[in-house]
Amino acid sequence: MIYDTILSLVQQYHHIGIISHFRPDGDATGSTLALGLALENMGKAVSMWNEDAVPARYAFLEGSDKISSLPEVTPPELELLICVDTGDWKRLGDRATVLFAGFPRIINIDHHGTNTCYGHENLVEGDSAACGFVLYNMLRHWGCEITPAIANALYTAISTDTGSFQYSSTTPELMQAAAALLAAGVDVGDINRRIYQEIPLSTLMVNREVLNHMVVECNGMLSHYSMPAGRKAELGIGPEDTKDLVDIIRTVQGVRVSVIFEDLEDGRIRMSLRSKDPQISVADIASQFGGGGHAMAAGIRMKGELEDVRTRVLAAIREQLNTK
Ligand SMILES: [Mn+2]
Numbered sequence: 102m103i104y105d106t107i108l109s110l111v112q113q114y115h116h117i118g119i120i121s122h123f124r125p126d127g128d129a130t131g132s133t134l135a136l137g138l139a140l141e142n143m144g145k146a147v148s149m150w151n152e153d154a155v156p157a158r159y160a161f162l163e164g165s166d167k168i169s170s171l172p173e174v175t176p177p178e179l180e181l182l183i184c185v186d187t188g189d190w191k192r193l194g195d196r197a198t199v200l201f202a203g204f205p206r207i208i209n210i211d212h213h214g215t216n217t218c219y220g221h222e223n224l225v226e227g228d229s230a231a232c233g234f235v236l237y238n239m240l241r242h243w244g245c246e247i248t249p250a251i252a253n254a255l256y257t258a259i260s261t262d263t264g265s266f267q268y269s270s271t272t273p274e275l276m277q278a279a280a281a282l283l284a285a286g287v288d289v290g291d292i293n294r295r296i297y298q299e300i301p302l303s304t305l306m307v308n309r310e311v312l313n314h315m316v317v318e319c320n321g322m323l324s325h326y327s328m329p330a331g332r333k334a335e336l337g338i339g340p341e342d343t344k345d346l347v348d349i350i351r352t353v354q355g356v357r358v359s360v361i362f363e364d365l366e367d368g369r370i371r372m373s374l375r376s377k378d379p380q381i382s383v384a385d386i387a388s389q390f391g392g393g394g395h396a397m398a399a400g401i402r403m404k405g406e407l408e409d410v411r412t413r414v415l416a417a418i419r420e421q422l423n424t425k
Pocket of ligand 1: 128129186212230231232262
């Protein structure tokens with residue numbers, strides 16, 4: 102059983118590093134923290150890292166200040182590296198992939214169906230709603246105490262990756278896990294206010310920009326929005342502000358596929374894709390362009406000009422919409 106294999110590795114080693122994907126979301130942050138705190142409670146020396154800072158909206162989580170930026174060199178004492186919520190190695194980020202290249206003991210714990218199993222041990226539950234749910238089951242199997250701080254981290258991971266328990270990935274077992282987390286000390290009103298009702302004004306201003314300029318086409322089945330680099334600079338917005346934009350344009354009645362195009366400073370285009378139609382997998386579309394994710398939520402990063410990339414990706418989506 103993979104849970105036991107991972108437990109025996111954890112028991113065998115003392116200095117353990119935990120890392121998740123760049124531009125961490127609630128699942129990446131909550132999963133890093135929940136596992137980190139649980140391992141600390143087991144007496145381990147734990148380092149929690151991320152290539153990017155913890156988003157401000159998750160800074161309330163107890164222990165989130167322990168998630169630090171990457172070290173300059175791989176710490177010589179590091180014995181075990183655990184990657185959470187990260188579907189492929191390069192999603193750890195440009196610096197992390199160089200820093201940990203060739204590291205001899207990597208455990209990959211994830212829930213992305215497109216996971217490339219880059220670890221020496223891989224716990225990948227592709228139909229699980231959140232990495233936080235995979236971890237919840239593993240920690241329960243290990244017999245770990247779910248402290249209030251761990252419960253809050255896991256709840257944040259699970260809630261944010263299910264759109265507050267709205268997506269079809271929300272199973273009875275997941276709801277039972279959420280109930281157990283409430284029993285373990287999550288204050289559900291407080292945590293939901295902190296996660297969903299304390300949005301920075303700058304983010305809401307970006308939302309307004311998106312609503313002003315989104316395009317709905319393909320008989321109302323496709324919504325998209327493009328954020329050119331110049332416009333980002335004019336509005337003075339950072340990466341945090343552009344994270345969940347696709348969730349705004351996907352709510353349009355009748356829309357089946359939504360995509361956001363964002364011109365990044367490094368010459369690449371970031372795309373965030375969502376499907377509301379079980380017949381259309383945006384992971385399949387994303388994989389045509391080197392991206393990946395889940396059937397209903399996927400992402401792509403590729404080099405190129407915004408116009409050109411948009412033309413190609415929209416053509417692939419229109420083809421799907423017209424044939425299904
Ligand atoms: Mn996730």
